[in-house]
Amino acid sequence: MKFSVIVEVTGLDGIADPEGQTIERALPALGFEGVEHVRVGKVVRFDLEAHDEDAARATSEELCRRLLANPVIEQAEVSLAPAGQAR
Amino acid sequence: MTRLAVVVFPGSNCEHDVVAALGVVGIDSTLVWHTEADLGGADGVVLPGGYAHGDYLRPGAIARFSPIMAAVSDLAQAGGPVIGICNGFQVLTEAGLLPGALRRNAGLRFLCQTTRLRVVTTRSALTNRCENGQLLELPINHNEGNFTCDKGTLRRLIDNDQIVLSYVDNPNGSVGDIAGICSEGRNVVGLMPHPERASSALLGSLDGLALLRSLTNQPASSLSLGDEPGATARFAAAN
Numbered sequence: 001m002k003f004s005v006i007v008e009v010t011g012l013d014g015i016a017d018p019e020g021q022t023i024e025r026a027l028p029a030l031g032f033e034g035v036e037h038v039r040v041g042k043v044v045r046f047d048l049e050a051h052d053e054d055a056a057r058a059t060s061e062e063l064c065r066r067l068l069a070n071p072v073i074e075q076a077e078v079s080l081a082p083a084g085q086a087r
Numbered sequence: 088m089t090r091l092a093v094v095v096f097p098g099s100n101c102e103h104d105v106v107a108a109l110g111v112v113g114i115d116s117t118l119v120w121h122t123e124a125d126l127g128g129a130d131g132v133v134l135p136g137g138y139a140h141g142d143y144l145r146p147g148a149i150a151r152f153s154p155i156m157a158a159v160s161d162l163a164q165a166g167g168p169v170i171g172i173c174n175g176f177q178v179l180t181e182a183g184l185l186p187g188a189l190r191r192n193a194g195l196r197f198l199c200q201t202t203r204l205r206v207v208t209t210r211s212a213l214t215n216r217c218e219n220g221q222l223l224e225l226p227i228n229h230n231e232g233n234f235t236c237d238k239g240t241l242r243r244l245i246d247n248d249q250i251v252l253s254y255v256d257n258p259n260g261s262v263g264d265i266a267g268i269c270s271e272g273r274n275v276v277g278l279m280p281h282p283e284r285a286s287s288a289l290l291g292s293l294d295g296l297a298l299l300r301s302l303t304n305q306p307a308s309s310l311s312l313g314d315e316p317g318a319t320a321r322f323a324a325a326n
Contacts (some may be wrong), residue, residue: 072236
């Protein structure tokens, strides 16, 4: 079956994110108070053919480890659902 | 006679500069396209600067899977000199041939400037003709030059004398002011500054030649230090 996968790649906790910090500092100037822990990353979406959800997740996580994220500096979070299903 | 291969990825842009600068120190080199399976019997290899594969995903993330990288890895294992300059350094860390990673500059700006560097160790393929503590002026030209690694890795780099070059005034946030490192075998070297852009009096500095001539096995006295007669003397007089 086909799954649609969303991967969020962000910096590892503890690694400085100057882009996130800059955004966080800018928000109060626009009147948005109480926003903290802003992290900037990237999103990768793709469709994946797999036997079941466990297999789709295993493949997606392996693909993150080997290519989409650099484990020295980044972490990846996978979310997936059968393709065409609203979420 | 040393002969080097200079790998060209789609998006590399310093390969001809590297070939020209190597020529100044008497090293013959040939360009090798990234889809090749071997380095044509070269004694060593340089991965030049640029934007291999457009820096898509992360600098070096796609280039590390190029067919030529198997041969680069084999040469590294065999102890041959493997030098990554700027984007080439990023490729070497992505390929796992050097530890750590290069993140976006701490100030979020692309940096294009001359930097002052200190030779931290002469025990590397790229600094064996330098002196410990020698100061060099070389240009940097990067957006992702912020060397990052965990504390344990930094400890190992220091304890094993693997930090090759450090910035006198850290421009990009690199941990430990690191501008270049080498492998435990000392033959794989990655650095963000561009020695090939400091290889002629016309370029404002000849300091890159101090690094590049480490790749030769000729006696230092036989090396020409300018690409035109009298260049060194004129540069010295002008500074």
